[in-house]
Amino acid sequence: xxxxxxxxxxxxxxxxxxxxxxxxxxxxxxxxxxxxxxxxxxxxxxxxxxxxxxxxxxxxxxxxxxxxxxxxxxxxxxxxxxxxxxxxxxxxxxxxxxxxxxxxxxxxxxxxxxxxxxxxxxxxxxxxxxxxxxxxxxxxxxxxxxxxxxxxxxxxxxxxxxxxxxxxxxxxxxxxxxxxxxxxxxxxxxxxxxxxxxxxxxxxxxxxxxxxxxxxxxxxxxxxxxxxxxxxxxxxxxxxxxxxxxxxxxxxxxxxxxxxxxxxxxxxxxxxxxxxxxxxxxxxxxxxxxxxxxxxxxxxxxxxxxxxxxxxxxxxxxxxxxxxxxx
Ligand code: F6P
Numbered sequence: 001x002x003x004x005x006x007x008x009x010x011x012x013x014x015x016x017x018x019x020x021x022x023x024x025x026x027x028x029x030x031x032x033x034x035x036x037x038x039x040x041x042x043x044x045x046x047x048x049x050x051x052x053x054x055x056x057x058x059x060x061x062x063x064x065x066x067x068x069x070x071x072x073x074x075x076x077x078x079x080x081x082x083x084x085x086x087x088x089x090x091x092x093x094x095x096x097x098x099x100x101x102x103x104x105x106x107x108x109x110x111x112x113x114x115x116x117x118x119x120x121x122x123x124x125x126x127x128x129x130x131x132x133x134x135x136x137x138x139x140x141x142x143x144x145x146x147x148x149x150x151x152x153x154x155x156x157x158x159x160x161x162x163x164x165x166x167x168x169x170x171x172x173x174x175x176x177x178x179x180x181x182x183x184x185x186x187x188x189x190x191x192x193x194x195x196x197x198x199x200x201x202x203x204x205x206x207x208x209x210x211x212x213x214x215x216x217x218x219x220x221x222x223x224x225x226x227x228x229x230x231x232x233x234x235x236x237x238x239x240x241x242x243x244x245x246x247x248x249x250x251x252x253x254x255x256x257x258x259x260x261x262x263x264x265x266x267x268x269x270x271x272x273x274x275x276x277x278x279x280x281x282x283x284x285x286x287x288x289x290x291x292x293x294x295x296x297x298x299x300x301x302x303x304x305x306x307x308x309x310x311x312x313x314x315x316x317x318x319x320x321x322x323x324x325x326x327x
Pocket of ligand 1: 132260
């Protein structure tokens with residue numbers, strides 16, 4: 001492929017997600033396939049500022065496809081939010097003659113990439129890597145499938161103990177502004193109610209649902225709460241519910257960062273591989289300031305501006321299904 005781009009830098013930034021390594025591998029190997037040098041930038045934007053950059057080869061990404069986390073490490077850099085930080089990052093990239101970037105991360109990473117592109121004009125393509133599945137311009141983000149399966153596995157285990165003790169469990173899952181993990185792990189785990197950031201449910205509404213279950217001989221129940229839920233944290237909701245009902249012994253489990261680790265699923269590895277190839281091919285064909293995503297099985301490049309400005313749709317249908325099935 002004919003292109004002016006000779007050296008591509010790749011980095012991961014923001015919260016890590018299972019499958020990021022598969023994306024790094026795909027970027028590195030696609031660069032090599034197209035005879036383009038590829039450099040790993042360690043610790044995200046922080047490493048760009050500190051010059052933590054080294055050349056990668058086909059073997060530097062061997063045996064990482066099946067590993068969670070990110071071999072390039074990740075950070076949430078405050079320095080890159082300053083003009084001086086970005087200037088330093090630019091100088092380090094120029095010193096290494098890096099003339100294009102692939103950024104793997106979520107909306108914070110993309111906001112940084114878009115600003116950097118506007119200021120310095122280095123062609124950049126982003127790959128959606130976050131467990132939250134909170135980005136428009138792609139059906140799925142890398143890591144979401146693995147994280148949701150991890151949540152379901154945990155919920156199934158909690159179900160066993162909830163049943164044995166006739167208890168009500170509030171299980172808090174990740175998802176700062178997006179209820180996708182909660183919604184789908186809630187459906188798969190048979191939750192009586194799912195509280196997501198996109199929709200408010202009052203304590204009284206929740207108790208009305210629990211009452212119906214209790215009157216229908218339900219001896220245990222699970223409520224899934226997304227951490228960024230409008231109704232509050234799992235702890236807060238459990239406390240309020242506990243003050244008003246006496247037919248359940250109530251417990252809270254916060255799944256937290258365990259959802260970010262683990263072996264990526266086949267789905268996440270394949271998604272990451274497609275997006276890694278797509279990002280490099282996009283750059284070599286002249287795409288820039290965009291995100292590579294997959295919509296209805298097709299690779300799509302969306303402008304970062306649009307991705308950042310367009311909130312992801314809530315899957316109303318999933319919420320409706322959960323409601324029908326939770327009697
Ligand atoms: O963005 C992914 C995510 O895991 C969110 O679900 C969560 O709110 C956040 O990252 C946690 O970030 P940190 O690891 O920096 O505490």
